[in-house]
Amino acid sequence: MSDTSKTVKSDSSETAKVDKAEGVIEEQETVAPADDPTAAPVTVVDPRLLVREEGFKGYVTEFKRKVKGGELGSLPVFVGLIVIWTIFQLQNDRFLSADNLSNISYYMSATGMLAIGLVFVLLLGEIDLSVGSVSGLSSTLFAVFAVNNGMDPWLSLVLAVLTGIAIGAMQGWFFARIGVPAFVVTLAGFLGWNGLMLWLLGDSGTINIPSESGPIHLLGQGSFFMDQAIIGAYLLAGLGVVLTLIGNFGEQRRRRAAGVPFRPTSEILLRVGALAVASFVAAAVLNNASGVSNALVIFLAALVIVDFVLRRTTYGRKVFAVGGGIEAARRAGINVPMIRITVFAISGGFAAVGGMFFAGQTASATLSAGGGNTLMLAIAAAVIGGTSLFGGRGTVWSALLGMLVIQSIQTGLDLLNMNTSIQYMITGGVLLGAVVIDSVSRKSQKAAGRG
Amino acid sequence: MVHVSATPVLALRGVSKRFGAVQALTDVELEVHAGEVVALVGDNGAGKSTLVKTIAGVHPIDEGVIEWEGKPVSITKPHDAQGLGVATVYQDLALCDNLDVVGNLYLGRELLHRGVIDEVTMEKNARELLSTLSIRIPSVRIPIASLSGGQRQVVAIARALIGDPKVVILDEPTAALGVEQTAQVLDLVERLRERDLGVILISHNMADVKAVADTVAVLRLGKNNGSFPVKDTSHEEIIAAITGATDNAVTRRAGRRTAEAAK
Numbered sequence: 001m002s003d004t005s006k007t008v009k010s011d012s013s014e015t016a017k018v019d020k021a022e023g024v025i026e027e028q029e030t031v032a033p034a035d036d037p038t039a040a041p042v043t044v045v046d047p048r049l050l051v052r053e054e055g056f057k058g059y060v061t062e063f064k065r066k067v068k069g070g071e072l073g074s075l076p077v078f079v080g081l082i083v084i085w086t087i088f089q090l091q092n093d094r095f096l097s098a099d100n101l102s103n104i105s106y107y108m109s110a111t112g113m114l115a116i117g118l119v120f121v122l123l124l125g126e127i128d129l130s131v132g133s134v135s136g137l138s139s140t141l142f143a144v145f146a147v148n149n150g151m152d153p154w155l156s157l158v159l160a161v162l163t164g165i166a167i168g169a170m171q172g173w174f175f176a177r178i179g180v181p182a183f184v185v186t187l188a189g190f191l192g193w194n195g196l197m198l199w200l201l202g203d204s205g206t207i208n209i210p211s212e213s214g215p216i217h218l219l220g221q222g223s224f225f226m227d228q229a230i231i232g233a234y235l236l237a238g239l240g241v242v243l244t245l246i247g248n249f250g251e252q253r254r255r256r257a258a259g260v261p262f263r264p265t266s267e268i269l270l271r272v273g274a275l276a277v278a279s280f281v282a283a284a285v286l287n288n289a290s291g292v293s294n295a296l297v298i299f300l301a302a303l304v305i306v307d308f309v310l311r312r313t314t315y316g317r318k319v320f321a322v323g324g325g326i327e328a329a330r331r332a333g334i335n336v337p338m339i340r341i342t343v344f345a346i347s348g349g350f351a352a353v354g355g356m357f358f359a360g361q362t363a364s365a366t367l368s369a370g371g372g373n374t375l376m377l378a379i380a381a382a383v384i385g386g387t388s389l390f391g392g393r394g395t396v397w398s399a400l401l402g403m404l405v406i407q408s409i410q411t412g413l414d415l416l417n418m419n420t421s422i423q424y425m426i427t428g429g430v431l432l433g434a435v436v437i438d439s440v441s442r443k444s445q446k447a448a449g450r451g
Numbered sequence: 452m453v454h455v456s457a458t459p460v461l462a463l464r465g466v467s468k469r470f471g472a473v474q475a476l477t478d479v480e481l482e483v484h485a486g487e488v489v490a491l492v493g494d495n496g497a498g499k500s501t502l503v504k505t506i507a508g509v510h511p512i513d514e515g516v517i518e519w520e521g522k523p524v525s526i527t528k529p530h531d532a533q534g535l536g537v538a539t540v541y542q543d544l545a546l547c548d549n550l551d552v553v554g555n556l557y558l559g560r561e562l563l564h565r566g567v568i569d570e571v572t573m574e575k576n577a578r579e580l581l582s583t584l585s586i587r588i589p590s591v592r593i594p595i596a597s598l599s600g601g602q603r604q605v606v607a608i609a610r611a612l613i614g615d616p617k618v619v620i621l622d623e624p625t626a627a628l629g630v631e632q633t634a635q636v637l638d639l640v641e642r643l644r645e646r647d648l649g650v651i652l653i654s655h656n657m658a659d660v661k662a663v664a665d666t667v668a669v670l671r672l673g674k675n676n677g678s679f680p681v682k683d684t685s686h687e688e689i690i691a692a693i694t695g696a697t698d699n700a701v702t703r704r705a706g707r708r709t710a711e712a713a714k
């Protein structure tokens with residue numbers, strides 16, 4: 001995310017200049033707040049610590065240093081997105097049209113849900129190969145409950161998601177308690193749950209789900225936030241920006257009061273400005289098509305909640321700790337098996353939710369749901385977005401960024417009428433590319449002492 | 452110097468620990484009183500770290516009893532030991548490479564502010580704590596992976612001081628430290644004693660041991676090999692107990708002296 005501020009900085013250098021004077025004073029305070037006695041002994045700053053210089057140049061040097069040190073962050077994603085969008089736009093000028101971008105935003109939320117769950121698992125340094133099959137099974141379970149047995153659709157949804165959570169917890173149990181490698185347990189799940197789904201669908205093959213109301217309607221392509229009201233999209237964008245602003249300044253105030261380094265106002269304004277530009281442009285584009293799909297809204301809400309859980313709660317901290325060092329986590333009193341089981345349960349739960357999204361897309365439960373390259377795409381999205389396969393490093397926003405890339409490729413290839421064979425090859429290539437970037441950056445992180 | 456209270460805070464009675472075919476500890480006895488620094492010494496592989504880990508709950512004991520303030524307790528997982536008030540700095544440090552200094556210091560006992568991790572207070576306390584140890588760390592917000600060995604060790608030591616421990620166990624805390632930092636750690640050990648904490652200090656450096664310890668407990672091949680009051684035991688006697696070069700008379704003599712001192 002931090003890269004956004006840097007890229008945007010060049011075009012919004014005016015704002016930067018205005019804030020500069022203010023920023024200078026504050027950064028001095030950061031080092032040794034004169035008015036705060038408690039912070040006085042902390043003035044010992046290692047002279048070797050590279051402190052960012054003032055202004056734009058400071059950002060550039062810091063950025064270069066980070067890239068060299070392998071802290072690529074979201075850089076590859078933005079470069080990738082620009083390259084992909086340029087290539088597809090050159091091939092087909094409908095690619096960057098509002099309608100197509102709106103399509104991308106709608107279709108990415110299903111696989112995106114799977115990717116959110118995978119981020120948890122990847123943070124542990126493990127992998128869950130069963131998410132695709134679990135998502136397919138969940139859509140079928142929903143159809144069996146709601147259509148074949150006439151149960152309430154919302155109850156069916158809850159049951160389907162609970163099943164996903166239970167499946168995940170069970171796989172996690174085999175991994176955490178029995179010690180079977182996660183890769184093998186979930187590989188078994190990949191096949192087994194797919195088999196169960198096929199068995200449930202039986203000879204009917206496909207179960208059509210009525211989509212006039214209920215969850216399937218909500219997740220369908222025709223369901224929009226605030227019924228397509230123009231204001232809806234801007235409301236969402238505004239909400240995001242205002243909350244970020246409040247959060248950032250609140251944090252700044254608390255940090256200043258405690259006498260610890262805080263983010264200068266100029267940087268906050270830059271970051272929030274970048275977010276504002278991105279979200280309002282996105283809102284305008286989506287409004288230009290038909291509005292913000294409810295599926296996307298739910299996906300974004302899930303991202304915000306999960307991000308909060310991972311970064312701000314003790315549970316999230318434990319997940320990172322287990323991913324960073326099992327023995328250290330254990331000795332710190334963390335119940336490692338419990339974390340592992342819950343993480344796999346979360347992954348299963350999100351897979352099931354993603355399955356509902358797939359069902360919403362087609363208003364049916366089909367034999368092919370969650371099959372094909374679904375799993376690959378979800379893993380690729382999480383990894384492309386910057387969550388490391390090696391555990392302990394990543395954010396849930398990688399599910400969003402990675403999905404933007406992945407769904408752009410998918411939609412682009414569909415626009416160009418590429419057939420499945422080509423799509424598979426390209427997906428495989430993209431996944432390989434993403435893990436290569438991950439591994440290389442991990443190597444240079446090691447060399448730079450941040451491994 | 453030793454304010455020997457009647458009941459030790461922590462006592463091991465006949466503790467044994469096996470790792471497969473290795474009998475790492477056999478019938479080990481150890482007592483730590485409040486305000487006492489016990490140096491635990493012994494050759495490589497003597498079982499010092501294993502003993503520490505049994506107290507800390509990393510490796511539960513096979514036989515024997517651990518007493519806490521006179522009452523037998525069961526320590527089967529690190530959480531149990533932390534709950535009692537045992538803080539441990541392990542020889543292999545055991546820090547999470549991906550978390551920053553603050554995250555590591557507070558791992559497992561994060562401060563909360565309205566149910567949410569309170570990064571600000573944690574960071575403030577961390578900076579204060581590290582500055583009292585006068586340790587230079589570039590920033591409390593960089594991942595542990597980018598610290599030097601000694602800096603990591605300091606973080607591990609600082610970690611033990613967060614929370615309110617009653618017994619602090621330091622497994623070779625000065626092994627990787629520079630001259631100044633070693634002195635700091637020894638000062639720290641003395642401050643812990645002044646605060647009436649029990650300290651178990653493992654070290655191969657006899658000068659350090661003689662400088663701060665009240666009692667020296669020697670382990671040899673997983674067994675007790677004498678326990679000596681520091682002030683009237685010579686360097687040579689300790690070395691002899693460690694290497695096992697003592698002839699029996701000397702061991703007995705040392706044993707008698709400990710018994711007298713205890714009276």
Ligand SMILES: Nc1ncnc2c1ncn2[C@@H]1O[C@H](COP(=O)(O)OP(=O)(O)OP(=O)(O)O)[C@@H](O)[C@H]1O
Nearest residue numbers: 470473475493494495496497498499500501502542
């Ligand atoms: N996890 C383990 N599994 C099997 N054997 C172990 C384990 N930990 C320690 N041991 C064995 O227990 C014995 C004591 O080891 P320990 O680490 O306690 O020695 P130490 O006294 O701390 O030595 P040093 O001074 O080198 O740190 C050794 O023989 C070692 O091989």
Ligand SMILES: [Mg+2]
Nearest residue numbers: 499500501542
């Ligand atoms: Mg040892």
